[in-house]
Amino acid sequence: MKKVSLLVAAALLAPSAFAHQAGDVLVRGGAIMVSPSTDSGDVLDVQSDTQFGFTASYLLTDNWGVELLGATPFSHSVDLGGNEVAKVKHLPPTLMAQYYFGNAQSKVRPYVGAGINYTFFFDEKGDGLKGAKVDVENSWGLAAQAGLDMAVTENLFVNGSIWYMNIESDVTVDGTFVDKAKINPIGLMVGLGYRF
Numbered sequence: 001m002k003k004v005s006l007l008v009a010a011a012l013l014a015p016s017a018f019a020h021q022a023g024d025v026l027v028r029g030g031a032i033m034v035s036p037s038t039d040s041g042d043v044l045d046v047q048s049d050t051q052f053g054f055t056a057s058y059l060l061t062d063n064w065g066v067e068l069l070g071a072t073p074f075s076h077s078v079d080l081g082g083n084e085v086a087k088v089k090h091l092p093p094t095l096m097a098q099y100y101f102g103n104a105q106s107k108v109r110p111y112v113g114a115g116i117n118y119t120f121f122f123d124e125k126g127d128g129l130k131g132a133k134v135d136v137e138n139s140w141g142l143a144a145q146a147g148l149d150m151a152v153t154e155n156l157f158v159n160g161s162i163w164y165m166n167i168e169s170d171v172t173v174d175g176t177f178v179d180k181a182k183i184n185p186i187g188l189m190v191g192l193g194y195r196f
Contacts, residue, residue: 019104019105019106020059020062020100020104020106020109020149021059021062021104022059022060022061022062022104023059024058024059024195024196025056025057025058025059025195025196026055026057026058026059026149026193026196027054027055027056027057027193027194027196028054028055028056028159028191028192028193029052029053029054029055029191029192029193030052030053030159030189030190030191031050031051031052031053031189031191032050032051032053032071032187032189033048033049033187033189034049034050034051034074034092034185034186035048035185035186035187036167036183036184037183037184037185037186046076046077046078046079046088046181046183047076047078047079048076049074049075049076051071051072051073051074052071052072053069053070053187053189053191054069054070054071055067055068055069055070055189059100062103062104063099063100063101063103064097064098064099065100065111066096066097066098067095067096067113067115068093068094068095068096069092069093069094069095069096069163070091070093071091071092073089073090073091073122074089074090074091074092075087075089076088076089076090078134086124087123087124087125088121088122088123088124088125088136089121089122089123089124090119090120090121090122091120091122092117092118092119092120092165092167093117093120094115094116094143094163094165095115095116096113096114096143097113097114097115098113098145099111099112099113107150108148108150108151109148109149109150110146111146111147111148111149112144112146112147113144113145113146113147114142114143114144115142115144116140116141116142117140117141117142117143117166117167118138118139118140119138119139119165119167119169121136121137121138121139121169132173133173133174133175135171135172135173135175136169136170136171137169137170137171137172138169139167139168139169141165141166141167141168142165143163143165143166144163144164145161145162145163145164146161146162147159147160147161147162148161149193154195155194155195156193156194156195157192157193157195158191158193159189159190159191159192159193160189160190161188161189162186162188162189163185163186163187163188163189164184164186165184165185165187166184167182167183167184167185168180168182168183168184169181169183
């Protein structure tokens with residue numbers, strides 16, 4: 001048992017073998033849950049969804065990087081007065097500038113990021129509105145994140161992150177403006193990453 005403990009301690013204290021450093025490409029993938037914090041009065045309520053999310057980061061220096069977030073399409077039910085009236089799908093590609101705390105030898109690298117999000121809505125369906133045409137306008141907005149990478153092997157690491165995206169979109173039904181949906185979701189992602 002003591003030998004196992006010593007091996008674990010040695011692995012945790014190992015130096016530069018686990019580095020995130022300038023020139024590295026970090027690819028992460030895992031489950032990402034988007035939970036809209038809808039602020040549209042009592043008119044609309046948008047439900048949560050979980051999909052496969054993935055990111056690709058490039059470290060410009062040991063501490064600064066850029067990241068692009070992608071995901072499989074999210075599908076949300078839209079409720080009106082507690083009843084589902086529509087379904088929408090969207091893709092939220094997001095570009096971030098990131099700062100990584102610690103140094104290139106740190107096995108655990110917390111980070112924060114800020115950037116811009118473009119949300120592309122598609123396949124809107126007004127099922128609960130008797131076939132009415134529902135349209136949700138695409139959206140530009142600011143985004144922020146905080147995350148943590150923890151090395152498992154020289155190249156493999158585990159990741160957890162939280163995202164906030166500013167998404168405000170006009171909603172129309174049969175061409176008539178209904179509401180400005182302030183979706184502003186929180187995204188939670190847990191997965192694995194690989195350092196190239």
